[in-house]
Amino acid sequence: MQPIISIQDLSKVYASGLKALDGIDLDIREGEIFALLGPNGAGKTTLISIVCGIVTASAGRVLAGGHDIASDYRHARRLIGLVPQELTTDAFETVWATTTFSRGLYGLRPDPAHIERVLRDLSLWEKRDSRMMTLSGGMKRRVLIAKALAHEPRILFLDEPTAGVDVELRRDMWRLVRSLRDTGVTIILTTHYIEEAEEMADRVGVIRKGRIILVEEKAELMRKLGKKQMTLNLQEPLAALPEALARHDLTLKPGGQDLVYTYDTKGERTGITGLLADLAAAGIRFRDLQTSQSSLEEIFVDLVKERA
Amino acid sequence: MNWYAVRAIYGFEMARFWRTALQSIVAPVIATSLYFVVFGAAIGSRVAAVDGVAYGAFIVPGLMMLSLLTQSIANASFGIYFPRFAGTIYEILSAPVSPLEIVLGYVGAAASKSILIALIILATAALFVPLHIEHPVAMVLFLLLTAVTFSLFGFLIGLWADGFERLQLVPLLVVTPLTFLGGSFYAIEMLPPFWRGMSLANPVVYLISGFRWAFFGTSDVGIGVSVAMALVFLVLCLAGVTWIFRTGYRLKS
Numbered sequence: 240m241q242p243i244i245s246i247q248d249l250s251k252v253y254a255s256g257l258k259a260l261d262g263i264d265l266d267i268r269e270g271e272i273f274a275l276l277g278p279n280g281a282g283k284t285t286l287i288s289i290v291c292g293i294v295t296a297s298a299g300r301v302l303a304g305g306h307d308i309a310s311d312y313r314h315a316r317r318l319i320g321l322v323p324q325e326l327t328t329d330a331f332e333t334v335w336a337t338t339t340f341s342r343g344l345y346g347l348r349p350d351p352a353h354i355e356r357v358l359r360d361l362s363l364w365e366k367r368d369s370r371m372m373t374l375s376g377g378m379k380r381r382v383l384i385a386k387a388l389a390h391e392p393r394i395l396f397l398d399e400p401t402a403g404v405d406v407e408l409r410r411d412m413w414r415l416v417r418s419l420r421d422t423g424v425t426i427i428l429t430t431h432y433i434e435e436a437e438e439m440a441d442r443v444g445v446i447r448k449g450r451i452i453l454v455e456e457k458a459e460l461m462r463k464l465g466k467k468q469m470t471l472n473l474q475e476p477l478a479a480l481p482e483a484l485a486r487h488d489l490t491l492k493p494g495g496q497d498l499v500y501t502y503d504t505k506g507e508r509t510g511i512t513g514l515l516a517d518l519a520a521a522g523i524r525f526r527d528l529q530t531s532q533s534s535l536e537e538i539f540v541d542l543v544k545e546r547a
Numbered sequence: 548m549n550w551y552a553v554r555a556i557y558g559f560e561m562a563r564f565w566r567t568a569l570q571s572i573v574a575p576v577i578a579t580s581l582y583f584v585v586f587g588a589a590i591g592s593r594v595a596a597v598d599g600v601a602y603g604a605f606i607v608p609g610l611m612m613l614s615l616l617t618q619s620i621a622n623a624s625f626g627i628y629f630p631r632f633a634g635t636i637y638e639i640l641s642a643p644v645s646p647l648e649i650v651l652g653y654v655g656a657a658a659s660k661s662i663l664i665a666l667i668i669l670a671t672a673a674l675f676v677p678l679h680i681e682h683p684v685a686m687v688l689f690l691l692l693t694a695v696t697f698s699l700f701g702f703l704i705g706l707w708a709d710g711f712e713r714l715q716l717v718p719l720l721v722v723t724p725l726t727f728l729g730g731s732f733y734a735i736e737m738l739p740p741f742w743r744g745m746s747l748a749n750p751v752v753y754l755i756s757g758f759r760w761a762f763f764g765t766s767d768v769g770i771g772v773s774v775a776m777a778l779v780f781l782v783l784c785l786a787g788v789t790w791i792f793r794t795g796y797r798l799k800s
Contacts (some may be wrong), residue, residue, distance in 0.1 A: 312643060
C-alpha cells in the first residue's frame with residue numbers, strides 16, 4: 240500500500256546554523272496512529288512544521304497522499320490538519336467563527352452541518368458563541384482540534400496534544416483520537432509522554448538529535464526491547480551475593496531480602512531455569528517471586544541513553 | 548484560485564473592523580470635525596481662497612488622504628502583524644492558499660476599511676462645507692489606487708515589524724510628516740521656492756495633488772504625473788511583497 244505520507248531524506252538547517260533534522264526517512268501508513276517520540280529539541284515540531292508547510296525544508300522531499308508538499312502544496316495541504324503545540328487562538332473570535340474561518344481557508348464551501356458535528360463531537364457546541372479568551376486551556380485545545388478538523392482532513396497532526404492537560408482531559412483526548420482513527424483519519428502525534436505512545440500508537444518512531452533512530456510496531460517494540468525483571472523475596476536475608484551466582488545478572492536490594500534478576504524476553508533463553516537451579520544448589524530459598532515487564536518509558540530511556 | 552480562503556481572510560479582517568466600530572468609525576469622524584472646527588472655521592475664515600476654492604473645501608481632499616494613508620497602513624500592518632505576534636499565522640501558512648490569495652484577503656480588507664473611513668470623512672465634511680466633485684470617477688479611482696497601494700505598504704510593514712514599536716515607527720516617523728508636509732492643508736505653490744522644490748521629492752504630494760484635481764480640477768502637479776507616481780509606488784510595494792513571499796522572509800524559517 241502506498242504510504243499516505245512519505246518523507247525522503249529530509250534535512251533542515253536553521254539560519255542560526257542549528258541542524259534540526261538530519262536525513263529523515265519515514266513513511267506513514269494510511270489509517271494508523273503514529274507516535275513520534277523524542278526528548279525536547281529532538282526535531283519533532285520541526286518535522287511536523289515542514290510537512291504542514293510552516294517551515295521550509297533545506298533538503299529532501301515530502302509527499303502527502305502522493306502530492307509533493309512544495310510543488311503541489313494545494314492538494315497536499317488540503318489533506319492535512321494541524322493542531323499546534325501552543326494554544327494560539329484569536330482571543331476575540333467566537334468558537335463558531337474561528338472554526339468556520341478554518342474551513343474557508345482550506346477552500347471548502349461553508350458547511351454549517353459539518354461544523355456543528357465537529358463542535359458537538361468535541362463537546363464545544365454549548366460554547367459556540369463564546370469568545371476564545373473566555374475559554375479554559377483545555378477548551379482552547381479542543382477548539383484547535385475543531386479548527387484542524389473543519390476541512391475534513393485525511394491526515395491529522397497533533398503536536399504534543401496533551402502537554403499541560405489534566406488527566407481527565409488527556410483521557411478524553413485519547414478517546415477522541417481513537418474515534419477519529421476509526422473514521423479512517425491517519426494520525427501522527429508527537430509526545431514526550433511515553434505513556435501516551437504506549438496507550439495510543441500503532442507504531443512508534445523515536446527521534447533524537449534530528450535523526451529517526453527507530454521505527455517499530457508498538458507491540459513489537461515492547462516485545463523486542465522489553466526486558467523483564469524477576470524479584471525473588473528471600474526467606475533469609477543475604478549479606479552479599481554468593482560467588483556461585485555471579486554468572487547471573489543479579490542485584491541484591493538494600494536489606495538483602497530481595498534478589499532482582501533482569502532478563503531479556505527476546506533472548507532464546509531467559510536463564511531462569513539455570514538461576515533457579517543455582518539458587519537451589521547454593522541453598523538459597525525464597526518465599527515469593529514476581530515478574531514485571533518494563534514499560535515503553537524504560538525502553539525509551541534505554542534507547543536514548545544507549546545511542547547517546 | 549482559492550476564493551473561499553480569500554473570502555475567509557477578508558471576512559475575518561472586516562469582522563475585526565466592525566467589532567471595533569467605535570474606534571474605527573467614530574474616531575475619524577470626530578478627528579475630521581475637529582480639523583474643520585480648527586482649520587475650516589477658526590483659521591480658514593482668515594485664509595484667502597486657494598486657486599479659487601474656499602479654504603474649508605480645499606482641505607477636504609487632503610484630510611481624506613491623511614486618513615486614507617494612515618488607516619490603510621495601520622489596518623494592513625496590524626492585520627498581518629497580529630497573527631504573527633499571536634502565532635495564529637500557522638494556520639495561514641499551513642493552508643492551501645497562495646501568496647496572492649493571502650494578499651488579496653488582507654490588503655483587500657485593509658483597503659476597504661480605509662476607503663470606508665475616507666467616505667465617512669467626505670460625508671462629515673459635506674456637513675461643514677458645500678462640496679462639488681469635478682471628476683467623481685477619477686476621485687473614486689484615485690481613492691482605490693491610493694488605498695490599495697498604502698495597504699500593500701502597510702502589509703509590508705506588518706511583515707517586517709518584529710515588535711509593536713516598529714509597527715508604529717514608520718507611520719509615525721515617515722508617513723505622518725510626509726502627509727502633513729505633502730500639502731494636506733496648503734497648496735505647495737504657497738511655499739517659498741526652495742521648499743516647493745523639496746516638496747516634489749515627497750511622494751505624498753503627488754497623491755494629494757492628484758486627488759485634489761479630481762475634486763476641483765486644479766492641482767499642484769499634472770494629473771498624469773500624479774497617477775504615474777502612484778503607480779510607481781504601487782509597483783514597488785507589489786515587488787516588496789512578492790519578494791517576501793518568495794523568500795519566506797520573516798514568515799517562514
